Amino acid sequence: MSEVSKPRPQYRNLNLFTDVRTYRLPLAGLVSILHRVSGFLMFLLLPFIIWLFDKSISSEISFGQFSAAFSAGLWIFPGWFVKLVVLALIWSYLHHLFAGVRHLYLDVSHRTTKEFGRHSAATVLVASIALTLILGAKLFGLY
Structure with a gap:
């Protein structure tokens, strides 16, 4: 007799x-989904990224303004908020990078099993979150 399973x-x-x-x-x-969210976040904050890059390499005075953005803040935003935005950018870059490499590997290797998809997705999440925490600790001055 075969057992009837619940549909x-x-x-x-x-x-x-x-x-x-x-x-x-x-x-x-x-x-x-997070790959798409991280790509959108990087696109949305692209003017801020360009401004940070410009301030960091233009001159010594502009580098001082760049450094002050993280301690004194920018415009109405305090320094801790600027650091949180940069931390979100760090996560979005790392997650987008690792998830993109995962997608490329899946396309090249044709390893489309459910088990491999679950393991590679968990690897992407762990790697991106772990590196974000390490770099975030550096950003907030914990080491």
Whole structure:
């Protein structure tokens, strides 16, 4: 006798109010969404990145302004807020880099198993968060 298993739910059209609460996004899907979010964040903050780069290399006076942005702040934003924005940029760059390399590797190797997707996605998350914490500790002066 064969055992009849309970049919798994199929989500074809997710309803924002009923299905999203119970839908479990796979880890690979989360990494893919965060890859898009990190790319959008880097694009959105591109003028700030260009301003930081310009201030850091133009002259000694502008480098002083660059350094003061992290301690005294910019315009109405205090220094800790500038550091948080830079920390978000660090995370977005690292995550986008690692997730992009993961996507390229998956395209080249054709390793499309569920298990490998889960392990590679977890590696991307751990690596990007760990390096962000290390660089964030340096940014906030913990070492």
